[in-house]
Each structure stands twice: as C-alpha cells, then as structure tokens.
Amino acid sequence: MLPFLVRRLAWTVATIFVVVTCAFFLMRAVRGGPFDSERALPAAVEEQVRARYHLDWPVWKQYAAYVGPLNLDEHRARFLGGDGADVFGGVLAGDLGPSFKYRDLTVNELLGQSLPVSLALGLWALVVALGIGLPAGIFAALKKDSALDVALRLGATAGIALPNFVIAGFLVLLFVFAWPLFPVAGYGGARALVLPAFVLGLPFAAYVARLSRTAMIEVLAQDWIRTARAKGLPERTVILRHALPSALLPVISFLGPAAAGILTGSLVVERLFAIPGTGSHFVNGALNRDYTLAMGVTILYTALVSLLNLAVDVAYGWIDPRLAAGRSANQ
C-alpha cells in the first residue's frame, strides 16, 4: 500500500507540474491582456504596469519567475521602493503571486479567504448529493419499475434536466419571498448555506441516484448475490454488506472528480447566492486574464482532482481487494 501511495503522489506532483507548465504558456498565448480595459491606460502607464508584473519579459523568464523563488527582478526602482523584492515569490516557495486584477491582493489571500467558504459549501452539497442520491438510488433499484422507482427517476431527471440557475430562481421565490425561511443571499450562518448547498448538490444527487440504481440492479442480478440469498442471509445484510459496496464503484469513480468540482465551487451558485467562494475565480480569472489567479485555482484544482482520484483508487481496493491484487499483479 505504502509504495503505491508514494508512487501515486509522485505522479500527482508530475501531473501538477505538467498542468502548470501547459496552463502558463496557454494563458500567455491567448488574445487580450489583464490591463486591457474600456478606459485604456496611457501608453507610458501601461508600460509601467506591464513591467511591474514582468509582462515585458520573455515568456520563459516570466515562467521561471512565477515558478521558482528566483527573484529575477533587476532591482527595478519603485516608488518608495528599496529592497528590490520581487512581487513574485515563486510557486515552489508557496507564493502564488500578486493578482493582476485585484491589484492590492495576492492570490494566496484570495484563495485563502475563498477556499474555506467553498469547502464548507461543497461539503454540505456533498452531504446533499449523497444523502439524497444514495438512498434514492438504492430504493429505486430494490423496487425496480414500481411507482416509487418511476417517481424517483422522474425526480432525478428533472434535477438534472432543469438548469440549476432555473431551480435556484424557483427556490428563491418559494423559500425567500413566498415563505421566508432562508436569507436571499450572502455568506454567514448555516441558514444562508441551505439553499446554495441544495442547488449545488441537487444535480449531483440525481447523478448519484441514477448511477447507484443502475449499478445496484446489475449487482443484484449477480450470481454471488443469489448465493448469499440462498444461504439464507437476511435481506438487509445482503443489500448493505454484499451488494452495496460493489454497487458503489461507479458512484465512487464519478464522485472522485465530481467532488473536486463541488468543493471548488460553482460560478452559477456563487453568483446567484453571492457566496465568495473559489468557483467564480475559475471563470473570472480567465475572463479578466488574471493570469496568477487563474494559475492559482488551476493548481488547486489539479491537486484536488489528483488526490481525490487517488482516494478513489484506494477506495476501489478497499471495497474489492481483488482490484488491488490485480493492480499489483499487472505491474
């Protein structure tokens, strides 16, 4: 197990490195820059701003300054300046650099404030997704083609088919205006998180329900389940101990990357409910050409996806030891 983990962690680091490098050059290659605005800066001013963020350097040098704690800044004189410190501390030193859009903030500050918010919201959304999705999927599978099954499938489809911003609109009309249970928007307090967590988690709940239903039906038809039943084990035990773990596999492989998405937030939900999470940074970082912010969230997301997929693979082995055995046999 341990060598496996170490190997995978090394892979994770390699993945992050590749993504960071690709993303960096990709960002510098796109049209439009962070300082383009409807109110153009005077040429001399823009030159200064570009110099401050090293945009006047060749891209490889910008990359080096961004990644490594190298301080390639040629001690450019600044207003009230003196010590010649680079505004880029280097990703390797844990400094994600200054934001290009929010000029008085660093990416570390931006992510440091928004990540806890996104994690809190995301974890609640995961609770919604699993708390609703799993039981719904299992019951639907057990009562296949019954009225309950049909109703659950209809509900799940509606949950996926209706865009979450439409659902959010309805929920706000219903639970804020018609029946004032929850605050309309904003972050702070558990009550404020109920609607956004629900809206964020609902589509995932529908996915989980559908995937677990399908997998469960398939597993229930397996011979070893029949054997277990024939042995006279109670139905509860058969379902929970024997069938469920196996049926969870597709849910888990879906949930790995999906959880990364949920935990890093969603632009739509954050905008609609005024939640200051990281989800908006993914899109706004790109739209504002806020290179460092976009890189910051990319690194964050890559790390999260890689780690969650690692967790998925560990879970596979844990649920079905044959998979782990097969993995080592193949290597």
Add this chain to the structure above:
Amino acid sequence: MPARPGTAAILGLSALGLALAASFGLSGSARRRAPDFVLVNEGEPSSLDPQQGTGVVEGRVLRFLYEGLVVRDPKTLAPLPGVAERWETSADGLRWTFHLRAGAAWSDGEPLTARDVVLSWKRLLDPRTAAPYAAFLYGVRGARAFATELDSAGKPLHAFDTVGVRARDDVTLEVEFEHKVAHFLDLVAHYALAPLPEHQLAKLQREHGDRWELAWCRPENLVVNGPFVLSERRIRDRLSFTKNARYWAADEVAFRAVDVLGVEHPNTMLNLYLTGGAGWTGNFPLLLAPELFAREDFSPGPQLGTAFYRFNVTRPPLDDARVRRALALCVDRRALVERVTRAGEVAQWSFVPACALAYEPTELAHAASFAEDAARARALLADAGYGPGLKPLPPIELAFNVQSNNQSVAEVIADGWRRELGVETHLASLEWKIFLDAQRALDYAVSKSSWVADHPDPIGMLEIFRAASPNNRTGWKDAEYDALLDQAERASGPERAELLRAAEARLLDAAPIVPLYGYVTKNLVNPRLGGFFENPLDEHAPRFWYWKSDAELARDRERDAAARAARGLAQREHVAAPGDPLGLYSEADREPGSRIERPDAVRAPGER
C-alpha cells in the same frame, strides 16, 4: 465477493464527518454589530488604492475612505470645502492656493498636512505608480515632464521640485499651472487626488519593502481621511465600514457602520434590495426596468455617459465620411430607448450628453423623424457611390461584447441599416478582452463602445478622440480638433464652451463615431435614505446619508406627489421603507424635540 464489515457504518460516519467539517467554515462569520446601512456593490473593488482604482465599483468604496481637497455637492456636483477649508486663485488663474483645515487628522490620529497632499500628487505622477488618472495633474507646471520623461530604468528624469506643487506650511498648499485649467476644482474632487498618509506609507515601506503596496490595503494598515474607516474586508463578500471619529465633520455623519456587499448577479441585487437586505442597489435585471417606473424608489436621472459605436475609419468603405455619416444618421434612436433599453435612457445625437453642466452639446444634424433621416442617409450613400443602381455597400461587421443589452441594440440597429440602406451587417459577439483587443488593434469595422465621465466637465469626454489618446481607437486623427481642445483647455467661461462646441461639431461631422443614447442612473433606493440624490456622475458620498424619520418621509412623499401632480405625471406607488421610524440623524442634525426640522443647509447643501 467477500463482504466488507461495517460498510454502512463507515458510510454513516463519513457523512457525519463531512457535516462536521462543513460546519467549520461557518464559524468566524459572526458579526460584531449590525450595520446601520447596507448597500450592494457590483463586485469586489479591483483596488482600495485611490490612485489605482478606476470604475464604478471602486469609486463607491473609495468615497467612504478618502476625501479630496474639495468634495462635490451630492446634488449639484459643485465643489464644497473638503480637506481644504477655502482656496483662492491668482488673477491670471495660474496659481492656486488651498488652505487646509487646521487640526485635520488621519484616522490614526496623526495630523494631516499639506505635505500629505504633495506626497500623494508625487506618487500619482510618478510613472512607477502607473496611476490611470495621473493626467489629471498634467496642467500643473512641470507635471507632464516629470511623469513622462524617464531614464532607462523607468525613473523620472526630473526631480519633483520642478513640479509646481508646494506645501508652504502645514496648512497651505500652492499649485502653479502651465496654463489655466478652468475645471481644476472638478479634478481635485476626484479620489485619485486625495491626500495619502505619508507617515503610514513610510512605515509600511520599512516593514514590507517593495511589497508594501500589497500590504497597504488590509484593514489594519489602511489609514484614511474620509468619513469612514475600513473595519473588515471579506473579499468578494463584504466590506465593513465604521465611522471615522477623527473625520473633521464626524458629527455630521449619521451612519455609524455601513456594509458594502459585493454581489455580481443583477437578480440577486434586486432580491437583496426587495427583502430589505440592502438599502441601495445600482443595478437590477434590465428586463424589469419598465416595471420599476411605477415605484417611488426608482427615479432614474440622466448620467454623464454615452453609448456609441466606433467606426474604424481606416477600413473601406468606412474610410469615406459620407458612408459613416449615413450610417450614423440611420439609427432609430427613439425606438432604441423606448423599446430596447427602456430604463429612461435619452436618445442622443451628440457625443456629450445634454446633462453636462454649463455646456450645451452640438448635435449631429438630424430631422424630426427617423424616416427623413433615413432618406438623407440614402442620399449620402448615393453621393458616396453606393445604393440602388450603383455599387452595393459591402457587408459590415458589427462587433460587441455579449454582456448587457448590447446584442439587442446591435440587432435593432443592424435591422434598420438593412431595411433602410440595404446594408448587410454581420453581428460578431465577442468575449470582453478579445473585443477590447480587437478594438485597440483597429481589427474591427464597427464596434460597440461607451464612455462615462470621471468629472462633470465635458472636456473629459471630448479628449478621448484626440489623435494621441489611447482611447481614440477609431484611426481618426484631426489636427484641427486637437487644436480646438488645446485652446479650450486654456480658456474659460462662454468662450471655452464655444470652443468645445466647435470641437464636438467637427467630431460629429467627420463621424468616426455614432452616438446612440445617454445613460441614466439605475438606482433603487430605500425611500427612507436621506442625503442621496441622483446626479449626472452617479456619485454618492456616504458622508451625507441618514435615515429619515416617518414624519420626514411622509413630508417628502407629499412634496413628491405635489410635484408630480403639478407636472401632470402619474403618482407612484409607495414601497416599504425599512429602517428606524424615528430616523437616524447625525449629532449636528439632532435638535431637541424635533427631528423633522433638520437644517437642510447643513445636511444637503444642494438644497440651498
């Protein structure tokens, strides 16, 4: 398949763990005290550095924190004393003297002196600050040279003492000009020219070296001279302001704490406002504008900003001024504002909106009806050699960014050009930065644009079409136009207005642009909020705000009803006005026994 023990139990446990972990994020959000007032801002300000911030979002916030030598009257925008108690100019207008308030202080108690103003202006002009509004000071002697003549390392060639700004003593600031700048007081009221705390910046620089600007705007480091101080900053969520007890007019400030919410979605802004979660929003879903006119809390006023199209005058067939004039004429502006934008926007044939102070804009010559204009446009096109029987005008590409109602406007205008002139228009919706890049590189034919003024003087708008302006972006260069503006800069009074009118006439005649309509303010404001006025800059200074008592609210409603009746307008429905029925007045306004008979003169000088 072997059974794994306790799967259900472990699932349950992990769910519990998730829930517990999730609740972590909820601590730390407890508020210290409820704010007296909450307003909605459209996002996080890009900077709290007054010399970096540009735009509506930044302006709203910076007016809490900083005060310039003068401030603008909230209603008329005329200059009122701010940091400077009084000021005088020499007879030739080339020397201004500002007398600062004795005993003025920063929010940390340090005295505010004329040296802080000098430092601020030095930083503004220093090219290494890269301040977008540095040009505001270019009329000052030596300022332009200081800001633009640099050595190879990007340092100014000249020492700052070549610039005509001097602190004669702690309370006297002298400014010398290269030429007369008639609208200097308008510029000085801008937050970019507010003083900066020299002592604090020096301290930060000692502590943080070259990264001091990244540490400056944290609440604990921000020392300000405005009516409020920043007590908490939750990025993209909320800026909490509390009253600055050391502000010189602190006893005129009514609100003790104000929160500014960063909300990005117009529906959410409206919902927050309607549920009483915010007392002012400057935006809402555009679809609803017509519904809002019946409400007393929506009184849009004209704004000093123009929606217009740029022509790329270097690209045939738009290099022919007759073609451009024809297209500019053939826009049904009245239909546009009545049926597309629908928030009270003003159909406009000039570049400077009609609400500019002390200036009557020149208009593009046009007839009373769109049909006549279209006929004249056809004649112009025929004159240029295009039209029925002549060669057809090649298709034109109209670029716009997708946001807002740009697409609707473009569709309607393209429809008009096709129907009336037979010109095919290809609509290109572009991502914002790509759109801007294309506009800058003159990689477009027709491009949606807008310009909102920073200060009330029309020269600020006309200036963008100077040949050297980075905001020109049309390829149009006219030496005569630049010369007229140069002359206007040095003139004053009616002569200046005439010169500006002549310049605008030249601009519209050459038609590198199509003026479409003038913007309006889009404020939904709790009727109980006093000291808030619609004005052409849509600038609202929190210093003047207070809650009206029920009695004052009723009185104002009566006045409004009477005024509307007198003008033959329909009465508007009253809406909920949440807040203290006794009102919340500043100490200066509170008089024993009566909360209605507040001294208007103190509270809102505009009403005088």
Add this chain to the structure above:
Amino acid sequence: MSAPTLEAPLPRALAPHDDALPPPESPACAVVRRLHARAAARWSLRLVVAAVLLAFLAPLLPLPSQARIELARGLERPCAAESIVAHPSALEAPWALGPFDRALHAARAGAFGTLELRGLAGTDAKGRDLLSRIVWGSRVSFLVALCAGLTSLLVGVAWGAIAGYAGGRLDNAMMRVVDALASLPFVFVVIFVITLLSAWKDELARFGVSREVVFYVLVGAVSWLSMARVVRGEVLRLAQAEFVLAARVAGASTARILLTHVVPNVLPVVIVYLTLSVPSILLTEAFLSFLGLGIEPPRVSWGLLASDAAEAINPLRVPWWLVVFPSLAMGVVLLALNVLGDALRDALDPRERGAGRA
C-alpha cells in the same frame, strides 16, 4: 454498437451458477413490468425522433423567423387566437442557410405561402416568437449533444476500457493524462482556440472551418474525460470477473476480450452516464455562448433560452412563458432520452435479456 456486441452470449454462458433461480416474481408482475418498460420506451423513442425531426425540418415549419425582432410585440403572452396570420416577411430566411435548409425553406414557401403560426408560446422581450426560438434552438443543442455524445462514446469508452483493462503503468499514465486535461482551465482553452481562429480566420474558412465547427469540436473534446474515468472504473472491476479470466485462459486476444466481453458489460453504465451528461453539455454550450465564446447571434440554443428564463424569474413580474416553455421542452426531451437510455440499457444487459426470456 455493432451486432456482435449485442449478440455476445458469453458472460452468461460462462457464469458458474447458471442454474440458480432468478428472484421470485409472479408472471403477471413480469408482464406488467415489461409492458410498462416497453410502452415508456416506445413513447420516448417517438418523442425523441419527433424532436429531432422538428429540429431538422425547422426551415419547413410555418413559424416566424426566430431572429425577427418586433419591438412593439415584446413580452406578449401566449395566445392561440389569431395565431395563424399572413406576414409579409414570413419568408425571410433567419440567416444565411445552407443549401439543404434553403431547399426546405423554399418548400415552405410553396406549402404555406406567407402564412405563419405565431405567438403560440408568447414572445420574448424583443418580440421574437418563443416557439420558433425553441425549435431553432433545438438544432444547435441537439448538434452539440450529438458531438459531445459521440466523442465520449468513441474516445471516452475506448480510453477508459484500455486503461482499465491494461492496468499498471499504462493505466496510471492514461488516467493522469485525463487528470491533466481535466485540470487545464477550460475557459482559457476555449479562448486560446478562438485566438488561433481569429489569427487564421481566412485560411481556416477556406477549409470550411468556422467558429461554430470549432466550438462543437471543443465541447466534444472535454466531454469524454469523465466518461473515460467511469468506464475505467467499471473495466477495472470487470477485468477480474470470472468470465473475463476464463476468456483470457482460453487464449482470447486482448482486443477480442475488450470488444466482446468487457465493453458490452460496461455499456449499461455508459448509456446511463451518457444520457445523464447531456444536460450538462447543453449548459456548457449556453455558458460559453453567454461569454461570447459559443454560437453567435442571431442563433439561439436551449441553454441560452434557459438563461433568459433564469433572468425572468424575479419577485416583481414573471413572464411565465419564458420559463415554462423552454423548461418544458428541455425537460420532456431529456426525460425521454433518459427513459430511452434505461430501456436501451435493459436491452443490452445480457442478464436482463436472459431473465426476460426465461
């Protein structure tokens, strides 16, 4: 999928407990169940086919042009009375149509003249006919869904199956590639492609590559990633199943095992996942169009109609038709697609088929 896949009887034949009884179920119950499943599937199939046909034949329908703006008729309620009218500009093409669409449009002129059905579903804020926008919008949305669906089916399933079956280093490398691709900032990728596109606009146009084509390719390019993960997870499990081991022992080639034993058995999950992911693909399209990175006006898609709908939901005045009709169209088609997916899953599941025949 190909016929041999459907006919593959191997998994069941190789199952060791072939004689074990299926769970007890009364015959009547089974009949009702199968009938129900078939009826639902039949209706769903009809519905989907009808929707696709409508989308395909949109230029033939006597509807107002979805791009025609009539400001004076903005936000009109749905109204069945006086809905059949002759309109002078009824025959204006919505935009430059392809040759096939032009033929359809000409056929419409022959069949209906200038008559048109309008206002049946109300109008939007600019007076454009909502029904027409829904029909024309379905064209874009179906095309996007088709592109993305096919890519995930071909690339995603193959990638996941190979990775999962090979295991070890190859699996690891392939899945890290998926991780890396999924982690690249999508919006930047799109902007990058558009940047390239605008740089070589004329050269690409010569090869018939327009922004629209590239856009469909892009949406497809991201849609296969999660499919690959799901398939790989399933295959990982199946690779250890008795019948696969048996086939391997029997000396079947890897390709044969993958094609005849593994892929048919992951298809149930693949199909369910595919139908599940259609809505999010439609929303991705809407999102990109909303940023100015997707389809260009005057074209419209269901995703864009949905964002219009979202704007229309507010506490002051709700033009309900803007919300109800697009949601209804989307909901019904997607529901039918899901039911169809489930039925297909059942049909493809070898065990189910066996049970059904028993």
